[in-house]
Amino acid sequence: MRASPDDHLTIGEIIRRTGVPASALHFYERKGLIFSERGSGNQRIFSRHMLRRISLIIVAKRLNIPLSDVAEVFTTLPTDQAPTHKDWQRVSRIWKKQLEERRRAIENLEQELTGCIGCGCLSMKACLLLNPDDALGGRGPGPVRLQEPTAPLPDGPSTRRTT
Amino acid sequence: MRASPDDHLTIGEIIRRTGVPASALHFYERKGLIFSERGSGNQRIFSRHMLRRISLIIVAKRLNIPLSDVAEVFTTLPTDQAPTHKDWQRVSRIWKKQLEERRRAIENLEQELTGCIGCGCLSMKACLLLNPDDALGGRGPGPVRLQEPTAPLPDGPSTRRTT
DNA sequence: ATTTGACCTCAACCGTGGTTGAGCTGATGG
DNA sequence: CCATCAGCTCAACCACGGTTGAGGTCAAAT
Secondary structure, three states: OOOOOOOEEEHHHHHHHHOOOHHHHHHHHHOOOOOOEEOOOOOEEEEOOHHHHHHHHHHHHHOOOOHHHHHHHHOOOOOOOOOOHHHHHHHHHHHHHHHHHHHHHHHHHHHHHHHHHHHOOOOOOOOOOOOOOOOOOOOOOOOOOOOOOOOOOOOOOOOOOOO | OOOOOOOEEEHHHHHHHHOOOHHHHHHHHHOOOOOOEEOOOOOEEEEOOHHHHHHHHHHHHHOOOOHHHHHHHHOOOOOOOOOOHHHHHHHHHHHHHHHHHHHHHHHHHHHHHHHHHHHOOOOOOOOOOOOOOOOOOOOOOOOOOOOOOOOOOOOOOOOOOOO
């Protein structure tokens, strides 16, 4: 167990302090969420404040925030020091908004579903559950597609990409 | 366009009526969610009431219900006829409960997060956001794992398997 | 001198929900 | 007679968030 000079930590120490396995840390590094210098034997050497970033990743995981979104907010974080209290507030408020959005999306679905439980028509042309946000206007008579060619999901975390 | 004898539909007709592409229908069949007989040239021949099952799958998709859960409720559906109104009510109430659960999970996270926005400690040992449902009792002093070896996600759809 | 432990890289694999493409068959139309 | 269309199978691929394993390197301990 090599003691690290003050504020440089080996990956083993990061693992012990955070519980995050090496494979995940490697993964986060590949995704650009965390970074490290390299020591004499090519081992990763992490700044102490990387622990903060990792904490944020862990929180994001609990909130089901995709890593791509984490990457996005991380671009606004200082790279040379630990994120400040202000940084945390900014980030956490963003994530709180995302939770709110998700909750509202679910509430809307609950409403719709509740309305349809008694109905049960599941009609190809009339059911609102099957035809999301459908104006149901000028489609002419006859059977109507249940889905648009590419139907977006109204629920769940956002779908932006990291790379 | 071959007219199907009344209540047997080709996959083409299913596609036209539901908008679900063949690849997805094949997939659902492999997963056991829908089934078909085969015609003279090995084409799938679907009973008309398969349309109802497919409608249910589409609804489940909108609700972000995983196919494994759909498979589960489908085991309680009649295979020789369309699901009845009762069936729909039963299924939709189950799914409504799942939405409620998800909403409550999110609400809890919102609470926690809101509490932590002002704090911002993100302490390895004290932060509730980092130590979910932690009694924070007899772990002794010193740094504490942020995560249990296998930390379950408190949010999102359930994680049962189809196969 | 060698073994162990800590660390490295790279490739392959998992589940979820499919899509895409190649290559084949079978019925129909001109 | 042959094109074309509808359908079939099977394998490979996508994103996401990693895990697992093989094989290599380096330093410390025995």
